[in-house]
Amino acid sequence: KQEVTQIPAALSVPEGENLVLNCSFTDSAIYNLQWFRQDPGKGLTSLLLIQSSQREQTSGRLNASLDKSSGRSTLYIAASQPGDSATYLCAVSPLGSSGDKLTFGTGTRLAVRP
Amino acid sequence: DTGVSQDPRHKITKRGQNVTFRCDPISEHNRLYWYRQTLGQGPEFLTYFQNEAQLEKSRLLSDRFSAERPKGSFSTLEIQRTEQGDSAMYLCASSRSGALKDTQYFGPGTRLTVL
Numbered sequence: 001k002q003e004v005t006q007i008p009a010a011l012s013v014p015e016g017e018n019l020v021l022n023c024s025f026t027d028s029a030i031y032n033l034q035w036f037r038q039d040p041g042k043g044l045t046s047l048l049l050i051q052s053s054q055r056e057q058t059s060g061r062l063n064a065s066l067d068k069s070s071g072r073s074t075l076y077i078a079a080s081q082p083g084d085s086a087t088y089l090c091a092v093s094p095l096g097s098s099g100d101k102l103t104f105g106t107g108t109r110l111a112v113r114p
Numbered sequence: 115d116t117g118v119s120q121d122p123r124h125k126i127t128k129r130g131q132n133v134t135f136r137c138d139p140i141s142e143h144n145r146l147y148w149y150r151q152t153l154g155q156g157p158e159f160l161t162y163f164q165n166e167a168q169l170e171k172s173r174l175l176s177d178r179f180s181a182e183r184p185k186g187s188f189s190t191l192e193i194q195r196t197e198q199g200d201s202a203m204y205l206c207a208s209s210r211s212g213a214l215k216d217t218q219y220f221g222p223g224t225r226l227t228v229l
Contacts, residue, residue, distance in 0.1 A: 004156070043120075043223045044207075
């Protein structure tokens with residue numbers, strides 16, 4: 001059974017800092033990995049999707065890397081802003097599917113202090 | 115494209131009552147997913163549809179839960195004889211099968227409170 005772990009569970013940083021969120025998964029037979037953002041009481045917003053054949057994806061100040069063999073992904077946020085405060089979730093989908101049945105981690109709750 | 119919508123956004127019910135939630139996916143998306151999220155946890159997969167066919171159900175989906183997608187467009191999730199343990203956020207997502215990236219787009223969720 002796939003298990004996804006995210007470290008740290010919570011993080012507080014001053015505005016302007018660069019930061020790294022970590023995600024690990026136990027079964028490397030994945031189809032893709034996604035990073036999502038969730039604001040309190042709201043749904044999820046997809047940030048980045050990395051196919052299993054890719055090593056990284058970038059969008060603006062966000063960069064996600066994937067090391068499938070070691071079962072790890074990182075989300076790098078450059079020059080953090082108070083508006084980045086949210087919970088960040090990573091999720092993997094199993095090989096043999098085309099992206100269904102995501103398994104999520106428990107998230108990292110990020111607070112960026114002005 | 116108005117995104118994935120869910121109705122209602124909040125539902126408070128008494129234990130033992132039946133509740134039904136609705137999800138309207140992005141119009142060209144043929145895949146629709148239901149997830150459940152409890153406080154402090156990530157979402158957990160419940161079930162998914164491709165068009166009107168329900169292709170997979172999680173063991174989390176007890177006999178009290180039923181989901182339908184009768185015409186391959188909107189979907190409903192019904193919970194019968196609700197229990198306090200059913201209190202959670204119910205999230206719907208949709209995607210387009212065959213697309214390279216298969217990104218799932220999530221709705222705002224329905225928050226259920228069972229008293």
